[in-house]
Amino acid sequence: MTATQSSPLTLISKSASTKTQAVPPLVEQLKGGLDAPICLTWELTYACNLACVHCLSSSGRRDPKELTTAEALAVVDELADLQVFYVNLGGGEPMLRKDFLDIVDHAVSRNVGVKFSTNGYYIDKAAAERFAATDLLDIQISLDGFDAETNDAVRGKGSWEAARRAMDNLADANFGEFKISIVATRHNVDQLDDYKKMADEYGAQLRVTRLRPSGRGVDSYQDLRLTHPQQQQIFRWIMDHPDVLTGDSFFHLNALGKDTGETLPGLSMCGAGRIVCLIDPIGDVYACPFVIHDEFMAGNVRDTGGFASVWRESDLFQELREPGAAGACASCNAYEACGGGCMAAKFFTGIPLDGPDPDCALGHADEAVAAASAAGVVPQPSQDHSRRPVTLGAKPS
Amino acid sequence: MPSGSADAATQKRPQADHPLAFDSSAKWERSAKIGLRPEPFGALAYHFDTRRLVFLKSAVLVQLVDGLVDHDSADAAIEAIVEPTDDRSRQAHVKALASLAEAGVIEPVTTAISSVG
Numbered sequence: 053m054t055a056t057q058s059s060p061l062t063l064i065s066k067s068a069s070t071k072t073q074a075v076p077p078l079v080e081q082l083k084g085g086l087d088a089p090i091c092l093t094w095e096l097t098y099a100c101n102l103a104c105v106h107c108l109s110s111s112g113r114r115d116p117k118e119l120t121t122a123e124a125l126a127v128v129d130e131l132a133d134l135q136v137f138y139v140n141l142g143g144g145e146p147m148l149r150k151d152f153l154d155i156v157d158h159a160v161s162r163n164v165g166v167k168f169s170t171n172g173y174y175i176d177k178a179a180a181e182r183f184a185a186t187d188l189l190d191i192q193i194s195l196d197g198f199d200a201e202t203n204d205a206v207r208g209k210g211s212w213e214a215a216r217r218a219m220d221n222l223a224d225a226n227f228g229e230f231k232i233s234i235v236a237t238r239h240n241v242d243q244l245d246d247y248k249k250m251a252d253e254y255g256a257q258l259r260v261t262r263l264r265p266s267g268r269g270v271d272s273y274q275d276l277r278l279t280h281p282q283q284q285q286i287f288r289w290i291m292d293h294p295d296v297l298t299g300d301s302f303f304h305l306n307a308l309g310k311d312t313g314e315t316l317p318g319l320s321m322c323g324a325g326r327i328v329c330l331i332d333p334i335g336d337v338y339a340c341p342f343v344i345h346d347e348f349m350a351g352n353v354r355d356t357g358g359f360a361s362v363w364r365e366s367d368l369f370q371e372l373r374e375p376g377a378a379g380a381c382a383s384c385n386a387y388e389a390c391g392g393g394c395m396a397a398k399f400f401t402g403i404p405l406d407g408p409d410p411d412c413a414l415g416h417a418d419e420a421v422a423a424a425s426a427a428g429v430v431p432q433p434s435q436d437h438s439r440r441p442v443t444l445g446a447k448p449s
Numbered sequence: 450m451p452s453g454s455a456d457a458a459t460q461k462r463p464q465a466d467h468p469l470a471f472d473s474s475a476k477w478e479r480s481a482k483i484g485l486r487p488e489p490f491g492a493l494a495y496h497f498d499t500r501r502l503v504f505l506k507s508a509v510l511v512q513l514v515d516g517l518v519d520h521d522s523a524d525a526a527i528e529a530i531v532e533p534t535d536d537r538s539r540q541a542h543v544k545a546l547a548s549l550a551e552a553g554v555i556e557p558v559t560t561a562i563s564s565v566g
Binding site for chain 1: 484486488489490493495497500502504506
């Protein structure tokens with residue numbers, strides 16, 4: 053494994069910029085959808101040893117209808133035929149599947165690169181060495197606080213230690229540049245410099261993504277979401293750290309750059325059903341990993357025609373590829389910059405899909421979020437595999 | 450927490466594997482480490498080592514990348530494949546190839562030193 057194997061998806065056509073750029077026609081074409089996704093997330097199981105309060109898939113218990121090994125390998129074959137260059141495996145905790153390595157090995161053998169997200173509990177020394185010897189494999193370890201107190205309040209007691217042990221094992225095995233993945237919350241946003249130092253010390257790459265009110269995040273969102281001053285803070289921090297990955301997830305904050313012409317790196321568009329999607333553990337295909345809800349379910353990989361038919365022909369995905377209306381944001385002079393933000397975040401906070409992002413950096417959604425929350429009209433996820441009631445742990449002071 | 454969207458970091462650090470400046474008078478070819486997927490706008494190129502994804506934003510650019518190997522220089526390939534009508538078009542394609550070289554999509558063809566004997 054080479055030292056440069058990480059850094060997924062660097063876009064040559066668009067970079068962090070201090071100049072105003074016209075929207076390239078390419079983005080418009082991407083909005084119309086592609087024959088196959090650029091980037092696909094595949095949650096392998098709903099089983100998880102942890103019970104994170106913001107879990108986007110409300111994971112915990114395995115679902116009896118999860119894809120069999122044969123079905124999973126067939127999905128890999130289909131993705132290979134579609135020339136999906138790489139797949140993000142997650143869960144739940146994907147390493148809990150007994151056939152996890154079979155699925156990884158098959159993907160790699162078909163030239164489908166694998167990045168998987170894990171809490172790190174099962175990356176012991178032997179596993180780290182096995183992974184280090186596997187080509188086209190990238191590992192992303194979740195750590196939602198720089199210190200144990202901050203992390204464990206969200207991810208559960210002992211999870212910080214497990215994640216650090218996994219990182220140590222990967223470093224000892226000379227895995228190369230793994231990723232440390234952080235969901236930015238109001239409790240860890242001040243720790244980003246510390247995280248960066250940690251990543252540099254490991255020779256790892258830092259990845260910071262946005263908290264969404266999805267899955268169990270519906271309940272923890274109000275306690276964890278960034279404040280308006282923190283949105284300013286993280287916008288600036290990301291602009292100052294162009295080597296940090298963001299999953300293109302903070303594009304709603306581009307409203308903050310409207311006067312200076314600054315835009316965050318990335319495509320700055322919602323890719324749901326256009327360039328990304330999610331396959332869940334039972335084979336259901338959703339528009340993106342953050343909208344596991346019946347309204348955004350396009351079909352199932354077990355249907356006739358398989359994944360390709362769902363991607364290309366489902367009514368839902370066709371609809372998502374139509375040009376969207378600016379709706380309530382039409383009169384805002386930042387709409388060009390933020391595009392109205394994240395569909396999933398709007399949906400799970402009870403805001404119309406043509407309304408402002410709940411985390412609109414200009415505060416245009418504050419009243420609507422409060423009103424929807426007070427009226428109790430916030431949609432709940434359609435499925436829940438939680439093992440037991442999950443509550444936010446002791447909050448760090 | 451897996452993300453559903455594409456990681457799109459800009460890399461400010463130099464690409465250690467591709468430190469060479471782009472010389473359009475040299476012979477180039479598409480890297481063997483690249484996967485190309487045809488798309489309506491051109492193609493998606495994916496570098497299996499660096500995991501970088503690159504958009505080739507026109508069909509002619511895709512033809513150019515694939516056709517480089519048949520010409521003695523990138524300049525000659527541009528003349529033959531793009532058939533530029535003016536210097537501006539010519540320069541635009543040199544610049545595009547330079548970006549692709551930086552991303553490792555294309556590589557210089559190193560002439561094998563044949564052993565004498």
